[in-house]
Amino acid sequence: MSDFANAARLATAALRDLFDPTPLQRNDHLSARYNADIWLKREDLAPVRSYKIRGAVNAMRKVRATNPSQQQFVCASAGNHAQGVAYACRHFSVRGTIFMPVTTPQQKIDKTRVFGGDSVDIVLTGDYFDQTLSAAQRLCTEKQAHFLSPFDDPDVIEGQASVAVEMLDQLGRAPDLVVLPVGGGGLASGVTGFLREVAPQTRFRFVEPLGGASLTAALSNGGPHTLPKINSFIDGAAVARLGQSNFQMLQWIDPVDVLLAPEDRVCVTMLEMLNVEGIVLEPAGALSVDVLPVIADQINGKTVVCVTSGGNFDFERLPEVKERAQRYAGLKKYFILRMPQRPGALREFLTMLGPDDDIARFEYLKKSARNFGSVLIGIETKDSDNFQHLFATMEAAGFTYRDITADEALAEFLI
DSSP states (O other): OOHHHHHHHHHHHHHTTTOOOOOEEEOHHHHHHHTSEEEEEEGGGSTTSBTHHHHHHHHHHHHHHHOTTOOEEEEEOSSHHHHHHHHHHHHHTOEEEEEEOTTSOHHHHHHHHHHHGGGEEEEEOOSSHHHHHHHHHHHHHHHTOEEOOSSSSHHHHHHHTHHHHHHHHHHSSOOSEEEEEOSSSHHHHHHHHHHHHHOTTOEEEEEEETTOOHHHHHHHHTSOOOOSOOOTTSTTTOOSSOOHHHHHHHTTOOGGGEEEEOHHHHHHHHHHHHHHHOOOOOTGGGHHHHTTTTTHHHHTTOEEEEEEOBOOOOGGGHHHHHHHHHHHTTSEEEEEEEEEOSTTHHHHHHTTSOTTOEEEEEEEOOOTTOSEEEEEEEEEOSSTTHHHHHHHHHHHTTOEEEEOTTOHHHHHHHO
16 A cells, blocks of 8 residues: 555544544435435535545644644635634644635634634635735744645645545445545545545546636646636635646546536535435535536446535525526526506516516616616526516517526626
């Protein structure tokens, strides 16, 4: 067994001082749907509701073993890594300074403080993560503190490999396929690094957000490449640049095995897992399940493990998730309607709606000295095909409209 595989097993053993292995659960609903043996590695049930605790604890453990006098640790994070580092600081009785952007939701700040207790200080600085990171690195230089990277660190990667160690022990055999979410590459590096040695027959699929495809960019450019822009909705995996250490361990990947998940489609998956299975997943945590329809023909009759990487979901975001899911599924549309400014025009429009159509948004201001006025209207329905009937009826009656559902800039401004 290689040094990496041995290190992964040692990291796994060390974690038992903190928590039991996260469950590996067979999901009957997904297994029946895809005619496969589908298992979920429930990292959303880890103490901080994310696998990030593994890498943080392992890295801190190894630093302390090498340099017991190191008492100061620093990280920059707006989410799961911050909570993992906070938990580790309290466990090892060391001081931690956690830098978070000023835009971080209060719920995440409060949870980080709960996990770290008196062992951590939280510093809110910077509107953007790059500014927050720079501030954290400056403090490391000034205080000779140790910076804990969220993914670009061999010790962090070893810690994340414990997911694979547990998975293999729990399943009792090598799965045919493992589906992994990718952000900076820490989880994917660790899991594949271990399984490629001890279970070489296992294959992999990698999933990253459509608006944050850092692995795709790295494979295309022969090394880590900074994306000019990212969509931050899938915040646990929306990373602008893959880690250098991570690329060294992932450069063997065939680009065809990297799948991109549209942010709105992930919302559909999140709602299904919540409503059908009662499983609360954050956007990044739903990525591995989200691509199952895409690879359905590849997993028929096979044993598949999906790593649900996190469950830190703020329910204040649920209305947005539902909204995006409905729009992606074609069950909700927004459009600007040119309404005749005459008595009875609105009543005439309402008669065009079907029995399953419901007005969810309506904004209209009558304008003087004009024959027509603009209406912003949102309609929900139970079957996406209902919109074709509605639009045909409107056109036949001479009502002019513009569908702005897919117009991202306009929809974001108006909706």
